[in-house]
Amino acid sequence: MSLISPLVPIIVPVILCAAIGVFWVRFKQPFDHEFVRRIVLWISAPALIVGTLGKTVISAELLQHVLLASMCMLAFTAVFAAVACVLLRLSLRDFLIPLVFGNFGNMGLPLCLFAFGQEGLAIGLGVFLVTTISHFSFGVAVLSGKAMIRGVLSSPVIYAGVFACLLIFNHWHLPLALQNTLELLGGISIPLMLITLGVSLSSLRLQGVGKSLGLGCLRLLVGLGGGVATVYVLDLEGMVRNVVLLQSATPAAVFNYLLAMQYRREPDTVAGMVVSSTLISFISIPVLLYFLGVR
Structure with missing residues (x-):
């Protein structure tokens, strides 16, 4: 019990907020x-x-390090996922993207916040920024067969990331009134993400339980594998190491199902993959947090 109790304040808020969506x-x-x-x-x-x-004290050098680590994590995960698809004779077009893109927002950001505080959230947001851009561009291009530059350029998240980088690189500070307004508006993001996760999961159904379960496990394995490879190659340490590993181990994103449905890429199987990987992650992520030294 002493091994589990320190992780309760991290995992239980995620479960309870998602449960609100389920009961809704x-x-x-x-x-x-x-x-x-x-x-x-x-x-x-x-x-x-x-x-x-x-507002977080994060240097321009650290931010650059986080962005590089995020790109490396996605690249390694993509390689591992592609190899797995070839070996298991799975369609690259259908399953590469769901295997690569985890739930870096809805689940990853709350976990980073509860496990590592504001500094962890700031680093997690760097990962979220890179993965969101990649999902809306590379991910959609693979599924649709055409580039989606317009979709990327129309996303406010991208411009917010660019503006935040300008603040950090130029050592600018926002007026207190504007900072407080952003904190107030940003504060609704994580609860809404988690409630939406619960609503979405309760709306999905497992199809082909065996295949869905296998793909769910595969997502968690290739994701964490990409994180471990990134940590090893870039020799990451401290908070960046922990956040990259935690974000890499998140389950398949619900957005993968929406894209699979839109482009008719095995949506039922992807739905099962999202559900199964999310359920498994409620066991695998606490184990990972314990090995990361979260006590």
Whole structure:
């Protein structure tokens, strides 16, 4: 029990907030996915990025290190996922992206915050920024067969990330009134992400349990493998190491299912993969946190 109790304040808030979404659906309450998605992507997530990175003491050198580590993590994960698809005779077009892109936002950011505080959240946001850009560009291009530059350039998250980088690189500080406003707006992002995760999971159904379970386990393995390879190659230490490993171990993102459905890329199997990897992660992530020294 002494091994588990320190992890309870980290994992339980994630589970309880997601459970609100599950019960919301069970009690047949209306939930406007599109409205919530737009609130998060257009207002609260950009505010969280600028507000957190703008006030957290993070050097330009550290931010560059985080962005590089995030790109390396995705690259290694993509290589491992591609090899796994070839060996298991899975369609690269259908399953490469769901295997590469974890739930870096809805689950990763709350975990970084609860496990490592504001500094961990700031580093996690750097990972989130890189992975979001990659998902909206490379990920959509693989699934659709065409480049999606316009989609990337129309995302407020991208511009928020650029502005936050300018703040850090130029040692600028926001006026207190604006900083407080961003903190207020950004504060709704993480609860909304978790509730939306619960709503989405309760709406998905496992199809082909064996294949879905196998793919869910594979996502967690190739993701963590990409994180471990990044830590080894870049010789990461301290908080950056911990956040990269934690973010790499997140389950498949719900957004993968939405894209699979939009482009008709095995949506039922991807849905099962999202559900199974998320359920498994409630066991695997506490184990990882314990080995990362979170006590």
